[in-house]
Amino acid sequence: MRIGFGLDVHQLVENRKLILGGVEIPFEKGLLGHSDADVVTHALEDAILGALALGDIGKLFPDTDPQYKGMSSVLMLDTVIGIMEEKEYEIGNIDITLVAQRPKIAPYIERIRESLRKHCKTDIENVSMKATTSENMGYEGREEGMTAHAVVLLKRKER
Numbered sequence: 001m002r003i004g005f006g007l008d009v010h011q012l013v014e015n016r017k018l019i020l021g022g023v024e025i026p027f028e029k030g031l032l033g034h035s036d037a038d039v040v041t042h043a044l045e046d047a048i049l050g051a052l053a054l055g056d057i058g059k060l061f062p063d064t065d066p067q068y069k070g071m072s073s074v075l076m077l078d079t080v081i082g083i084m085e086e087k088e089y090e091i092g093n094i095d096i097t098l099v100a101q102r103p104k105i106a107p108y109i110e111r112i113r114e115s116l117r118k119h120c121k122t123d124i125e126n127v128s129m130k131a132t133t134s135e136n137m138g139y140e141g142r143e144e145g146m147t148a149h150a151v152v153l154l155k156r157k158e159r
Contacts, residue, residue: 001092004051006150008042012143020098020105021112021129022074022119027103031146034063038073040098040112040129043148044120045073045080047094051154052087077119084154091122092153098131100146105131 016030021040031037045057061068061076068076084090094116098105105112113127120127134140140147 001156002051002089002154004047004049004152004154006043006046006048006050006056006152007147008039008046009145009147010037010039010042011145018103019073020108021096022072022077022115023108023111025103025105025108029143035061035068035071035076036073039146039148040096040150041073041077041116043150044094044096044116044152045077047150047152048080048084048154051152052084052089054083074115074119077116081120085121085157088157089154090157091120091126092155093126093128094120094122094150094152095128096130096148096150098129098146098148099134099140100131101133101136101141101143 010031010033012029013032014029018025018027018030019036019038049056109129113124113129117124117127139145
């Protein structure tokens, strides 16, 4: 078994869609980034790559490469999962925490879990998603950005 941790942060700005875990969330702001800036999916990708000792998503999808401009993060996740499978691993479990003052994420958690489950080719009970505020402190509390933390356990595929 291998354990990986991922962390991602993106700034909230106007005139962008808010995508979290591959799900569009209605909100007046979205996350700024080279791709769709999905902090949840980016943290998960980094956790998986970390568990495999393969660095981070910046190595696979550099923000200096125009072909990744506006790219869907779940398509990036599909690539990361493909690499994981080539290394003969599968998801044991995923645990993600999103830190955001607004919007309230609770109504969307099951849709996010289902999206991640599908792209990670695992069962829903292997995907945990939580959200919390920072109690109005820091950049999350000022609604300037969001942070996602992800932990994954990978296990060797049974032969």
